[in-house]
Amino acid sequence: MNMQELIKPLIQKNESKIVMIVLDGVGGLPNASGRTELETADTPNLDALARGSACGLHIPVAHGITPGSGPGHLGIFGYDPIKCQIGRGILEALGLGMEVRKTDVAVRCNYATIKEGVVTDRRAGRIPTEQSKKLTEKLQKEIKKIDDAELIFAPGMEHRFAVLMRFPDNLASDADMINDTDPQREGKAPVPPAALSKNAGRVSKIAEKLISKVQAILKNEEKANFILTRGFSNMPRIPNFDEAFGLNALAIATYPMYRGLARLVGMDTPALEGSVEDEITFLKQQYNEYDFFFLHVKKVDSYGEDGNFEGKAARIEEFDKLLPQILNLKPDVFVITGDHSTPAIMKGHSWHPVPVLIKSPYVLGGICNAFSERECVKGELGIFPALNIMPLALAHAGRLKKFGA
Amino acid sequence: MNMQELIKPLIQKNESKIVMIVLDGVGGLPNASGRTELETADTPNLDALARGSACGLHIPVAHGITPGSGPGHLGIFGYDPIKCQIGRGILEALGLGMEVRKTDVAVRCNYATIKEGVVTDRRAGRIPTEQSKKLTEKLQKEIKKIDDAELIFAPGMEHRFAVLMRFPDNLASDADMINDTDPQREGKAPVPPAALSKNAGRVSKIAEKLISKVQAILKNEEKANFILTRGFSNMPRIPNFDEAFGLNALAIATYPMYRGLARLVGMDTPALEGSVEDEITFLKQQYNEYDFFFLHVKKVDSYGEDGNFEGKAARIEEFDKLLPQILNLKPDVFVITGDHSTPAIMKGHSWHPVPVLIKSPYVLGGICNAFSERECVKGELGIFPALNIMPLALAHAGRLKKFGA
Numbered sequence: 165m166n167m168q169e170l171i172k173p174l175i176q177k178n179e180s181k182i183v184m185i186v187l188d189g190v191g192g193l194p195n196a197s198g199r200t201e202l203e204t205a206d207t208p209n210l211d212a213l214a215r216g217s218a219c220g221l222h223i224p225v226a227h228g229i230t231p232g233s234g235p236g237h238l239g240i241f242g243y244d245p246i247k248c249q250i251g252r253g254i255l256e257a258l259g260l261g262m263e264v265r266k267t268d269v270a271v272r273c274n275y276a277t278i279k280e281g282v283v284t285d286r287r288a289g290r291i292p293t294e295q296s297k298k299l300t301e302k303l304q305k306e307i308k309k310i311d312d313a314e315l316i317f318a319p320g321m322e323h324r325f326a327v328l329m330r331f332p333d334n335l336a337s338d339a340d341m342i343n344d345t346d347p348q349r350e351g352k353a354p355v356p357p358a359a360l361s362k363n364a365g366r367v368s369k370i371a372e373k374l375i376s377k378v379q380a381i382l383k384n385e386e387k388a389n390f391i392l393t394r395g396f397s398n399m400p401r402i403p404n405f406d407e408a409f410g411l412n413a414l415a416i417a418t419y420p421m422y423r424g425l426a427r428l429v430g431m432d433t434p435a436l437e438g439s440v441e442d443e444i445t446f447l448k449q450q451y452n453e454y455d456f457f458f459l460h461v462k463k464v465d466s467y468g469e470d471g472n473f474e475g476k477a478a479r480i481e482e483f484d485k486l487l488p489q490i491l492n493l494k495p496d497v498f499v500i501t502g503d504h505s506t507p508a509i510m511k512g513h514s515w516h517p518v519p520v521l522i523k524s525p526y527v528l529g530g531i532c533n534a535f536s537e538r539e540c541v542k543g544e545l546g547i548f549p550a551l552n553i554m555p556l557a558l559a560h561a562g563r564l565k566k567f568g569a
Numbered sequence: 570m571n572m573q574e575l576i577k578p579l580i581q582k583n584e585s586k587i588v589m590i591v592l593d594g595v596g597g598l599p600n601a602s603g604r605t606e607l608e609t610a611d612t613p614n615l616d617a618l619a620r621g622s623a624c625g626l627h628i629p630v631a632h633g634i635t636p637g638s639g640p641g642h643l644g645i646f647g648y649d650p651i652k653c654q655i656g657r658g659i660l661e662a663l664g665l666g667m668e669v670r671k672t673d674v675a676v677r678c679n680y681a682t683i684k685e686g687v688v689t690d691r692r693a694g695r696i697p698t699e700q701s702k703k704l705t706e707k708l709q710k711e712i713k714k715i716d717d718a719e720l721i722f723a724p725g726m727e728h729r730f731a732v733l734m735r736f737p738d739n740l741a742s743d744a745d746m747i748n749d750t751d752p753q754r755e756g757k758a759p760v761p762p763a764a765l766s767k768n769a770g771r772v773s774k775i776a777e778k779l780i781s782k783v784q785a786i787l788k789n790e791e792k793a794n795f796i797l798t799r800g801f802s803n804m805p806r807i808p809n810f811d812e813a814f815g816l817n818a819l820a821i822a823t824y825p826m827y828r829g830l831a832r833l834v835g836m837d838t839p840a841l842e843g844s845v846e847d848e849i850t851f852l853k854q855q856y857n858e859y860d861f862f863f864l865h866v867k868k869v870d871s872y873g874e875d876g877n878f879e880g881k882a883a884r885i886e887e888f889d890k891l892l893p894q895i896l897n898l899k900p901d902v903f904v905i906t907g908d909h910s911t912p913a914i915m916k917g918h919s920w921h922p923v924p925v926l927i928k929s930p931y932v933l934g935g936i937c938n939a940f941s942e943r944e945c946v947k948g949e950l951g952i953f954p955a956l957n958i959m960p961l962a963l964a965h966a967g968r969l970k971k972f973g974a
Contacts, residue, residue: 165651170631526598526915528605528942544922544942546952548632555633559920566918567630568637568650569660 166244168408171555171564175410180496180561182411183447183457184553186240187483188233188422189465191221191505191518191537195473201508202519202536205477207484210500210521213491214535217498218527220545221517221537222553224504230515236503237425241458242409242554243402250428251340251397257326258424260318264399269313269329269339269367272395274346275299275388276323278379282353286346287323288388299388300325306381310370323388329370338363342371342396357393367396404430405456409554410563414450416443417460426458440482444489451493459490468506469513476508497560498523499553500535517547524560571649573813576960576969580815585901585966587816587861588852589958591645592888593638593827594870594911596626596923596942600878606913607924607941609878610885614892615905615926619940622903623932625950626922626942627958629909635920641908642830646863647814647959648807655833656745656802662731663829665723669804674718674734674744674772677800679751680704680793681728683784687758691751692728693793704793705730711786715775728793734775743768747776747801762798772801809835810861814959815968819855821848822865831863845887849894856898864895873911874918881913902965903928904958905940922952929965 192201224231225245234255235245253270264270275296277285300319307315314330329336341361345354357371371393382389405413415426415433423433436446440461447457461483467475501520504513519540532539558564597606629636629644630651639660640650658675669675680701682690705724712720718734725731734741746766750759762780764773776798787794810818820831820838828838841851845866852862866888872880906925909918924945937944963969
């Protein structure tokens with residue numbers, strides 16, 4: 165029995181509020197100073213909070229597995245990131261801010277150059293974003309529907325864009341059984357978007373028509389006269405967050421990708437721009453309207469990805485200064501964690517367990533002196549799968565009945 | 570492969586003795602003093618033992634899951650509490666001290682008031698226990714057998730009682746596929762005990778006859794003129810403790826429920842009354858007769874449930890004073906733990922990991938300075954599923970062979 169099946173009959177509703185802050189990529193490693201980013205940052209508020217909280221480290225996917233943003237978030241949202249995988253097309257569409265629906269099939273696309281039937285440039289010379297945007301608008305204008313699917317285009321950076329096929333029903337399944345058409349090497353012919361399963365046939369036919377229509381429209385372009393399509397995918401079939409956990413949830417995030425991930429599990433995801441302080445202001449405004457709040461702090465990860473150790477520490481300090489504003493709301497359960505580690509010395513995501521803190525009246529506390537990797541190792545939560553954060557949060561909120569008598 | 574399947578081919582017998590003390594609900598949380606019940610209690614013997622033992626915390630069922638007494642005990646007895654769920658009828662019968670057999674079907678019953686076909690009081694005005702006892706004796710006298718099932722009645726508190734249907738074979742299965750007859754609301758007709766599966770038909774027929782016979786017998790009662798039946802259940806089909814672990818086991822418990830849980834896994838469960846000291850005296854008397862001893866200390870939980878923090882701490886101190894008597898037996902493996910946490914500040918069971926201590930010659934020790942939640946967090950056993958206590962105990966007892974060559 166998986167976690168969601170186990171807890172489903174135990175869920176009870178009440179008036180409690182759960183706030184979950186995700187400091188994207190917060191986990192780190194020591195640089196030459198011997199201290200990690202969290203240990204370097206001056207964080208008096210986080211450290212005081214950790215002293216009175218249950219602390220530990222979560223493993224996002226499995227030992228040694230470095231998660232992308234998708235699995236990283238799914239785990240902390242309480243969805244098994246191994247069983248519930250998000251197709252690349254869906255993730256691309258979410259990242260471009262597209263509103264993806266349950267009946268959509270999403271595809272990642274590249275503009276490419278083709279000559280005499282072979283691909284001569286898989287990225288169409290990395291055409292400028294501005295030019296790519298114009299081409300994508302042109303495609304949208306000329307291709308609105310193929311068979312029974314509405315076609316929705318969204319431009320990306322340089323040669324990249326995404327397409328949604330919006331079906332009137334949810335029968336266009338098995339989209340991930342369609343071949344990528346990218347031949348992976350220049351000098352080869354594009355691969356046809358063949359269906360590897362019977363159910364994928366409907367989508368495959370539309371993909372074929374799409375590619376030939378696009379080729380006709382772009383035939384006079386010097387570089388971008390063709391497209392390569394990859395990552396055909398359906399929305400994962402997962403229970404809605406409210407259905408799974410009995411929580412009416414709001415996502416507060418300024419980057420489209422993270423709103424998209426939250427929308428995928430069924431949280432409300434109003435568009436939002438601005439700083440972390442703006443996000444907190446929005447949290448305060450919406451505090452009476454929801455049971456559960458996911459607030460995403462992106463920049464911690466961005467500086468980690470850039471290898472900017474001090475920059476990442478500074479972003480953590482910035483959050484620390486704003487923390488009292490959230491504490492003033494007195495949420496019944498307050499969770500602070502990350503979706504994965506992004507050690508600046510590695511300039512990228514990593515597999516390392518991620519510090520997590522749960523504040524409620526029902527903790528031991530008094531064990532960890534700060535919110536950091538090395539302090540959280542000592543904590544009462546131990547090192548545990550990310551998937552278990554949600555049942556713990558629900559238990560602390562009094563939202564899970566007793567199991568058995 | 571589950572734990573029992575894994576260890577079964579590895580089990581070897583020897584002369585070792587394993588003593589497992591269950592301090593019911595021992596885990597706690599800090600009150601205003603900042604200390605938990607275990608930290609508050611003066612426990613020099615437990616603390617000295619912890620210093621020389623392997624310590625840790627076990628998770629009874631899963632993260633965030635608050636176990637009832639059934640799942641709590643099954644886990645520490647080495648049975649997966651999620652796969653092996655105990656029906657409500659079975660648990661009620663065990664709690665009333667009934668001897669439940671493998672071929673029995675158990676049912677929780679309420680006396681109720683019915684008028685013109687609708688239930689007007691689901692609890693028959695909570696009739697006094699004494700009156701309910703008399704009615705139950707009357708039912709037993711008049712209903713001894715229905716079809717091929719012997720009927721056994723046991724009175725409970727107020728309007729509650731339990732019935733066993735004792736079959737001559739084990740074919741009366743799927744009892745949990747029978748509807749509760751309680752309509753859940755007054756003013757509605759009782760629900761017939763319909764079989765939701767084919768196999769449940771035999772039990773369903775007997776239930777129908779039982780209800781109509783009872784109605785005839787009680788027809789002149791003012792309040793208790795009907796019964797509502799719930800939680801139809803068979804005994805869980807699980808391997809006997811001896812078969813699973815190669816241990817001839819004795820349960821020492823003064824409360825019927827816990828003897829019942831031990832009997833369910835096949836331990837010997839002689840009736841016993843008295844104090845914890847009486848239980849220890851019984852342990853000494855029986856020490857040569859068994860391989861494994863489960864000794865249950867109930868009152869720690871009772872005071873926790875009442876929210877009596879000092880009372881719970883005092884019960885722990887009381888046990889601490891008696892501990893040397895058990896240590897004098899020099900068991901090869903000595904386990905002290907609880908079946909779940911019952912923090913006095915929560916006045917009930919909780920999901921929090923439970924301190925566990927394993928004393929044998931084969932431990933690191935020297936890590937934890939006391940037997941408490943916060944000291945056990947540091948321990949060499951870490952935070953681990955309750956299910957793994959039994960294989961650890963067997964290993965420390967030299968009762969598990971090497972796996973593979």
